[in-house]
Amino acid sequence: MMRLANLLDFVCILLWAGLSGNLFILASYVPVREYAGPNFFDAWTYWDNVDNTTWGNVTYVDRQTATSSRLAYVNDAGNAIIKVDNTTLISPAPLVNRNSVRITSQDTYGVGNLIVIDVRHIPYGCSTWPSFWTLGTEIEWPNSGEIDIIEGINMLTHNQMALHTIGGCFQAANPGQTGQTIEGDCSKPQGCLVAETKPNSWGQAFAQAGGGVWALQLDVSGIYIWFWSRPDVPPGISSATNTSTLDTTTWGMPSASYPASGCNITQFFTPQQLVIDITLCGVWLLSQTNRAGVPSIYASTCQTPTMSCVADNIIGSGSPAYDNAFWEISWIRAYTNNPAAAPPPPQTTSSLSTQAPALPTSTTTLFVTGSREPTSVIEPTQTPSAAQSTNAFSSTTRLLSIPLCLAIGTLVF
Numbered sequence: 383m384m385r386l387a388n389l390l391d392f393v394c395i396l397l398w399a400g401l402s403g404n405l406f407i408l409a410s411y412v413p414v415r416e417y418a419g420p421n422f423f424d425a426w427t428y429w430d431n432v433d434n435t436t437w438g439n440v441t442y443v444d445r446q447t448a449t450s451s452r453l454a455y456v457n458d459a460g461n462a463i464i465k466v467d468n469t470t471l472i473s474p475a476p477l478v479n480r481n482s483v484r485i486t487s488q489d490t491y492g493v494g495n496l497i498v499i500d501v502r503h504i505p506y507g508c509s510t511w512p513s514f515w516t517l518g519t520e521i522e523w524p525n526s527g528e529i530d531i532i533e534g535i536n537m538l539t540h541n542q543m544a545l546h547t548i549g550g551c552f553q554a555a556n557p558g559q560t561g562q563t564i565e566g567d568c569s570k571p572q573g574c575l576v577a578e579t580k581p582n583s584w585g586q587a588f589a590q591a592g593g594g595v596w597a598l599q600l601d602v603s604g605i606y607i608w609f610w611s612r613p614d615v616p617p618g619i620s621s622a623t624n625t626s627t628l629d630t631t632t633w634g635m636p637s638a639s640y641p642a643s644g645c646n647i648t649q650f651f652t653p654q655q656l657v658i659d660i661t662l663c664g665v666w667l668l669s670q671t672n673r674a675g676v677p678s679i680y681a682s683t684c685q686t687p688t689m690s691c692v693a694d695n696i697i698g699s700g701s702p703a704y705d706n707a708f709w710e711i712s713w714i715r716a717y718t719n720n721p722a723a724a725p726p727p728p729q730t731t732s733s734l735s736t737q738a739p740a741l742p743t744s745t746t747t748l749f750v751t752g753s754r755e756p757t758s759v760i761e762p763t764q765t766p767s768a769a770q771s772t773n774a775f776s777s778t779t780r781l782l783s784i785p786l787c788l789a790i791g792t793l794v795f
């Protein structure tokens with residue numbers, strides 16, 4: 383009896399999946415790209431300029447400099463290291479900048495994508511302000527949205543997550559999250575900010591626990607961010623390879639939730655590029671919160687000889703001040719829940735497409751939501767609406783398939 387019931391379940395799931403157009407739609411995400419191992423740095427653009435967006439006292443170096451001065455490399459464990467220069471002596475001067483790295487993914491990810499990052503070490507220490515975030519770059523900031531997944535400053539002890547948008551996007555009340563909401567209006571300077579409440583999400587404690595994993599789900603129903611310290615990483619993720627599918631429905635409550643009832647995701651977020659950076663201090667726009675170099679913010683977690691962010695950290699040898707100012711990242715994987723809505727692979731044989739991960743045959747035609755280079759930029763409005771209509775179709779067919787399965791069930795038993 384039990385076996386028959388299981389069989390029926392299976393048949394119904396197949397029927398359900400078949401009716402909705404493909405087998406992967408059932409809360410299952412299929413991989414579309416992996417950034418890992420020796421090829422980790424292949425599909426990113428280096429900023430190659432001073433920090434001209436958050437005005438920290440850093441110069442983000444180009445790829446060649448980052449590689450030759452070992453500010454961006456893959457270590458013996460096969461993990462990507464992205465760090466601040468801690469070997470150059472910097473003397474006091476009216477304007478000082480220390481070398482660091484900011485990289486932006488060449489691919490973009492929109493509604494229907496899931497991004498998972500496995501991190502071993504987050505940059506921390508006084509004056510240090512790292513972030514792993516996403517940015518819609520189709521139109522001027524913040525018109526196409528920004529999502530801060532990992533962000534913190536100085537000696538803060540927990541991670542902070544946020545969305546940044548133009549006016550009209552809010553975090554809904556009682557969103558279903560474990561984190562603590564600090565600000566609900568995503569158009570405020572600090573964004574709709576949620577503080578992590580789980581332990582070991584930042585600094586030395588994070589690293590000592592073996593690091594952890596974050597996941598960002600960009601869905602029509604909302605934007606969701608999960609964090610797990612190493613011992614709590616769900617088995618579906620810790621045992622996954624770069625070809626495994628993931629099922630978000632088994633992950634429990636996210637750390638930060640932004641349901642679509644408070645913010646129309648497709649309206650406020652165009653496809654996003656991934657960004658990894660480390661800036662230092664930053665005192666421009668004193669009215670903005672969250673700046674490592676703002677005296678009151680600096681003093682809240684750092685006690686250094688002159689209480690000056692620049693003088694006590696950036697100036698000098700760089701060591702030990704920046705010995706912990708490095709990312710160590712095992713991998714970043716991107717997934718889609720809607721292979722049917724993903725655009726076809728680029729027609730041109732770009733370096734990007736040749737570096738695409740080896741995927742199961744059924745998914746080789748997938749290619750995230752379009753690459754910005756060289757010729758396959760996807761119109762910002764195209765992908766979300768395509769995803770939306772496919773989702774609407776599949777939920778209708780799913781609803782129809784339920785009575786069908788119930789009817790078959792009644793006939794069988």
Ligand SMILES: *[C@@H]1O[C@H](CO)[C@@H](O)[C@H](O)[C@H]1NC(C)=O
Pocket residue numbers: 429430431434435
């Ligand atoms: C900031 O630097 C980037 C990267 O070099 C450049 O593309 C952009 O135009 C600069 N923005 C401003 C406002 O100078």
Ligand SMILES: *[C@@H]1O[C@H](CO)[C@@H](O)[C@H](O)[C@H]1NC(C)=O
Pocket residue numbers: 437438439475476477478479664665666692
């Ligand atoms: C630090 O950088 C900011 C922004 O570029 C600049 O205004 C400030 O003068 C710099 N401080 C020093 C000491 O260089």
Ligand SMILES: *[C@@H]1O[C@H](CO)[C@@H](O)[C@H](O)[C@H]1NC(C)=O
Pocket residue numbers: 646647648649
């Ligand atoms: C959300 O925004 C999209 C794109 O702007 C629009 O087509 C859709 O009607 C909006 N949905 C709601 C519920 O307002």
Ligand SMILES: *[C@@H]1O[C@H](CO)[C@@H](O)[C@H](O)[C@H]1NC(C)=O
Pocket residue numbers: 465468469701704705706707708
């Ligand atoms: C710089 O930082 C690295 C770790 O990020 C550390 O191994 C090294 O000892 C530090 N100091 C110098 C002078 O390289």
Ligand SMILES: *[C@@H]1O[C@H](CO)[C@@H](O)[C@H](O)[C@H]1NC(C)=O
Pocket residue numbers: 416418419421623624625737738739740
């Ligand atoms: C996927 O993982 C396998 C096994 O670890 C590895 O050989 C392969 O290079 C990976 N693919 C990519 C694109 O990194």
